[in-house]
Amino acid sequence: MRHIEKLIDELLNKEESLDYSSKTKDEIITQISVFHEELRYQNDELKRMNEELTSLHQNYESIFMEAPIAYLILDEDFKVEKYNVDAVHLFETDRIKGNIIHPYLHPDSQDRFYFHLKHLAEKKESHSTEIDILIGTKKKHVKLHSNYIERPSDGAPSYRLAIIDETKENEQRKQIEYLSYHDQLTGVYNRHFLNGEIEKLNKDDLLPMGLILADLNGLKLINDTFGHQAGDQMIIIAVNIIKAYLPEGSSIARIGGDEFIILLSNTDELSAKALVKQLEKACESIPLKDLYLSVAFGYGLKQTVDESYETVFKEAEDRLYRNKLFHHSSNRKGIIDAALASLYEKHPQEQAHSVRVSQLAMKVGEVLGLGESQVLRLKTAGLLHDIGKITLDYKLFEKNLELTPQEKESLKKHVEVGYRLLNSSTEFADVADVVLYHHEYYNGKGYPRGLHEEQIPLESRIIGLCEAYDVVVHGRKHRKGLLKEDAVQYLFDNAGKRFDPALVDVLVNDVLKQR
Template structure:
């Protein structure tokens, strides 16, 4: 009686300390009891024996891994709910059936049979393997199999099956960039830490940075930006051909880790990448521009982290040296997509630039300021890309809601050009080109000379060009009528001094 009382106390103790104990010890203990239950199931149990069986069964049922009990012939005696869930069987389908036949297939049956033989020979087995469900779906499992002995004889066995499919999937996702599928920074940092400990050289690093990704995001949307990232990874994969580890280091930066690659080969790989990206496009029109930097660690008193810093420095230096090339590409890209989006026509842009050039000469603008004015003429309405095409091409008056959406385009355009280093000089002109001289404009309501000069110039040129060109909801007017309207609005909508100069210049050049 005291023996059974002690046993019950131990079961309760194990149940309370489950997460602090080794599962193998618990299962050994539980199945020692289960054998007693099996061999003497028809006997009359005492009060303590029934209590003992109750606790064993409850623990068996709540174990987080699949557990199956077999006899000496590997015939299933019992299986817990987790095992049934994993392998998608009803208990009645399993009991009395050979375990290996139920959860193995032709490919892994011999391996499963070998494991069973080891258990019969009183061996404890631990291994990763694959088993299949009732519906022949393969599961990655970690198997712990152990013999059950009675009087020093193996009378059965127990198998504990941990589903590692989900774990591996979780580990995969934890180390991968969800958008591109390549490794993320977390994994790259782990690899760097490993390389620092292993002290094996040479190791080369290549850093790549996508130029103007934010510009694409702001003008065409996040989806287009995502396509840029995916296309970037495709090109890198083609060039590297599994030679190194590609990781997404930050939003628009990639780190390539090249083990056992010296400086000569690292430079060659970087050259191949540059050539590939010159040819590569993400939408058959807009070229992909990346700046690259590299560094190689040979173990000569320079750490991996110092080399990474050097690669970053070289990459940023290249960005600066080639910025003029990116400026041209960005401008052409933006000018091309504006008519595609219904924002403006190429004819409107060309006429704006022609008029601005005349006006700028009359204002005696410097060459650099003239360049900014012509750029502003091309991109002042870039923010309209964010406006619905239905509104932009609507024939008829706009509703109040539609007008409010239109009024958001200067701020949208400001964000777009501000995100690009080479376009940021025209950001204020884009933001303020719909302000009025009397302070009743938008988006900020500034007035007079508070409005930047180029914004005041563009406001006049744009109004003249629109009036003489016409709108979707209104036909064009003559040059004289347009100039009269400018004069009428001088001092309220437009800078009066600039209006007079503009009228004079237009009349001179017809």
């Protein structure tokens, strides 16, 4: 207080302080106290505002540093002045500051990024773009949202970049786009792509346009008999073979389950026909484990822009169907022959068993006085009665123990598989029913339909009897064979139950006694 009083005395003694001459010390002290309080209030207010600014700055720094996207601030030389945590993750390094951004740009994105910055500098407004960056050898796709700013201190330009990593999203978009134009199974184009490609090739300088149709023979049979997985494998193998022979600039599209179309620019009839011959030869027999598949082809030519695509397609389709009709029987027979050969190769005991059953069945048929065609049918059915086992797990043939209930149910399906295979071929269709019903029992307790007595075709009853006798005599992995006398007794014990009694009598008394 003494300091203030002294100050007042000094003021009163000065001419410039005449305004205070009429005031007493107490009045001046009061006035100064008010000024003091105001200064203290203003000081507190400035301190509070400074604390708020510090807090805001800290919040801004926190938001900047912890933002879920990458932020960079570049100076006028495009060097990094500042960066946040997500930028470290994006660029996979914490040594970004002071580096220029250009080395991180993918070569294909250099120009795009240059024009992006140029727009910011010239327009002085925000701008967005998408570019690719390189982190080592890794390519990332990012979206940029950028602003041009000037430093308050010196007005120097700088650039604020918000960077969103869209690598995964971009890959997903590409995958969706790819799938919209490509067949998912084979990777070749699909029907959606085809329409645009035909339009693109319909130009004078690209005509004539060759159109080749390809159709996989017997694919439905393979799908129905061996499952769609086997069919899919066959399709993939066939497509890969076809692609290997296609000239540069051609395209292939899948337009159906087993149908493909090949488009060729600047192709005359001679070239189209020669390519079809090449493809036919390459696809004569496409192997897949136990089977083979062939492909039918047909071609057409679009000579002029005005000629309709439908006309050319019909021309190719007609040629293809003539080809399929010509080879239909041999294709189906080929599948059956391949399946049988594979079964016998894997399980030689099945071949020996089938031959013995065939011979026994023929002799029973001859004793019964059946016609030549029926005896021949018995011979064929005996050889093919277990062809459906081609789809069974190999372990079932090698198992030394009794089959489980599930394994027995799996085994029963072989008659239906065999039926589908044989019924698909005109050459073997007449024995399909014989094979289907050869495990029916005389008392109706067999499979697959539970037929009984005369409902069961005669040939099926004969094959079923001869097969059972051969199995009982020669045994299986899990069961030893019986002596002939015991096997005969087994037949008599099951006469009227499993077997036709009259046929048991013929087999035992007229066939086996003669051996």
